[in-house]
Amino acid sequence: MMTRLAALLLIILCFFLLPDRFIEPPPIANSWLTTGDEQHLLEKQQAKLFQDDKQDKPTIYIDKDETYQQMEGFGAAMTGSSAYLLEHKLTTQERDTLFQDLFTDSGIQLSYLRHTIGASDYSVDDTGNPSSYTYADQQGTPEDPLQHFSIAPDQTVMNMLKQAKISNPELQLMGTPWTAPPWLKYGEPTYNGSYLNYTDQRTYEIYADYFIQYLKAYQEEGLPVDMLSVQNEPQFETAAYPSMSMGATEQQYFIQHFLGPAIQDADLETAILAYDHNWENSKDYAETVLNGVSDYTAGTAYHCYAGNPEDAEEIHQLHPDKGIYFTECSGGAWSENFGDNLSWLMDQVIIGTTRNWAKTVLLWNLALDETGGPTNGGCTNCRGVVTIDSQTSSIKKNVEYYALGHISKFVQPGAKRISSTQLPQIATVAFYDASKGETILLAANSGNSSQTFQLSEGKHYLQYTLPPQSAITFTWKDAA
Known part of the structure; x- marks a missing residue:
């Protein structure tokens, strides 16, 4: 009996001591890219995992709690x-x-x-x-x-x-x-x-x-x-x-x-x-x-x-x-x-x-x-x-x-625009689709040089370099 109780207590203790990343796994972002040189035309990119380490880069912050208009189409x-x-x-x-x-x-x-x-x-x-x-x-x-x-x-x-x-x-x-x-x-x-x-x-x-x-x-x-x-x-x-x-x-x-x-x-x-x-x-x-x-x-x-x-x-x-x-x-x-x-x-x-x-x-x-x-x-x-x-x-x-x-x-119609920060060289707009539990971020670099930034999703971060005169759409699901 004591062995079972000790095991249960150990499991509970481990649960509370585990780092947050094991409780809430980082999301996986899919993305689609169009570049000004037409080498990529709404082309799906390799999926990327948000990371726990924050870089010293310009950061786009998303806030799903700050909502604006509901989109119609x-x-x-x-x-x-x-x-x-x-x-x-x-x-x-x-x-x-x-x-x-x-x-x-x-x-x-x-x-x-x-x-x-x-x-x-x-x-x-x-x-x-x-x-x-x-x-x-x-x-x-x-x-x-x-x-x-x-x-x-x-x-x-x-x-x-x-x-x-x-x-x-x-x-x-x-x-x-x-x-x-x-x-x-x-x-x-x-x-x-x-x-x-x-x-x-x-x-x-x-x-x-x-x-x-x-x-x-x-x-x-x-x-x-x-x-x-x-x-x-x-x-x-x-x-x-x-x-x-x-x-x-x-x-x-x-x-x-x-x-x-x-x-x-x-x-x-x-x-x-x-x-x-x-x-x-x-x-x-x-x-x-x-x-x-x-x-x-x-x-x-x-x-x-x-x-x-x-x-x-x-x-x-x-x-x-x-x-x-x-x-x-x-x-x-x-x-x-x-x-x-x-x-x-x-x-x-x-x-x-x-x-x-x-x-x-x-x-x-x-x-x-x-x-x-x-x-x-x-x-x-x-x-x-x-x-x-x-x-x-x-x-x-x-x-x-x-x-x-x-x-x-x-x-899709019904999604709501949410808060996303603008960067000096990167224009952004973000949306949240509650029916899918999905966040969508559109970012555009209208300048003539590549721009590196990172997205912030809670305690997780994703770094990306966007080519000049290019646009990218990121999507990621809520943590399960």
């Missing part, structure tokens, strides 16, 4: 041009393979797609020619102004959205109009430019119903729309392609008295976003709308073409209960160096937006051809996430594919 826009190329320039097998690369966990697992409500500067017909349209180009009777409403012109877009949802059934959708039906605008009917006919109050009632019919029609197609912005780039209009201006006071009025109540009365769950334009000069517009329609809006949306992601921080401070959403950015022939583009995308878009409260990161065209088209009057040298050669059907994954992949492949 990452992706791009299924424009008419993108859908045309995907449906008409690829074989079924080529398209299926590409969709695996885009939407499943064997690829970069995009979780959000934006599409245009009616035509945009990237809308074409089934032959690839420019096509401007809305869902109600022809005005109906006074009793039924929208009697000719139809989403049929979106058939190719809907086909590709459905295919994407087959690849990722959890895929979410956002809709954005570039223009209202021309007959709802002031003055001569036009797709390109102008603004709603504010002199007739029924204009707003009809336009709200237009949105409701669109939401219901897409839902009937098996494409429920999760998020809706009221107007793309409302502070800009042009005669070159479908567009429309909408001032902040008008947008607030439309949401407050027409669109918000209409969505609520229709028992739809689609969230409304305000603004949907550049970071620059966004504060007054966003504040005007949010102050007036807080009950009906989920937040505000932003583009990258002017200003910087820190501008959205002001709006978050004014309305911390409202979401920040990043919804558009495009690369193009004006900047073709892979390393420069990767660094800019990491600093400004992937890391910059999420560190400034963005719940989504969406780029512009999912796919364009070798000429940056086909277009409908817009940018003539933009670049898609992928390039589909219209002559050979070859597919090129652009820098945007890898930049998105560094976050979309690893940070």
Whole structure:
């Protein structure tokens, strides 16, 4: 009996005297690297074990207890041009393979797609020619102004959205109009430019119903729309392609008295976003709308073409209960160096937006051809996430594919951003996925020389040297 008791006491004593590392084993970090010289493209690296010894190196500290926004998804826009190329320039097998690369966990697992409500500067017909349209180009009777409403012109877009949802059934959708039906605008009917006919109050009632019919029609197609912005780039209009201006006071009025109540009365769950334009000069517009329609809006949306992601921080401070959403950015022939583009995308878009409260990161065209088209009057040298050669059907994954992949492949909707320290030469953002018990850290070195640092996970450390103009994503599980 005494021997058994002595053995038990010895086990208990050893348990309390054992070093912490035997009680809580160090985690193993997996990592994926993309380098500016394109020698590594979202390439999985050898797994590394966190160590107990702390080095005299710049340190990135992670704090899972300090949480910020919950992420909703990452992706791009299924424009008419993108859908045309995907449906008409690829074989079924080529398209299926590409969709695996885009939407499943064997690829970069995009979780959000934006599409245009009616035509945009990237809308074409089934032959690839420019096509401007809305869902109600022809005005109906006074009793039924929208009697000719139809989403049929979106058939190719809907086909590709459905295919994407087959690849990722959890895929979410956002809709954005570039223009209202021309007959709802002031003055001569036009797709390109102008603004709603504010002199007739029924204009707003009809336009709200237009949105409701669109939401219901897409839902009937098996494409429920999760998020809706009221107007793309409302502070800009042009005669070159479908567009429309909408001032902040008008947008607030439309949401407050027409669109918000209409969505609520229709028992739809689609969230409304305000603004949907550049970071620059966004504060007054966003504040005007949010102050007036807080009950009906989920937040505000932003583009990258002017200003910087820190501008959205002001709006978050004014309305911390409202979401920040990043919804558009495009690369193009004006900047073709892979390393420069990767660094800019990491600093400004992937890391910059999420560190400034963005719940989504969406780029512009999912796919364009070798000429940056086909277009409908817009940018003539933009670049898609992928390039589909219209002559050979070859597919090129652009820098945007890898930049998105560094976050979309690893940070699933529902994960929360957590605290991570920034270093002078290393930009970081971190997330924690409670459903997996997993921490994700994205780090980017935009400089021209390698940078050595160490990660801190509790009492454990991992040292790494990141090449110049490169990005790496680390993931590790909680200790068992």
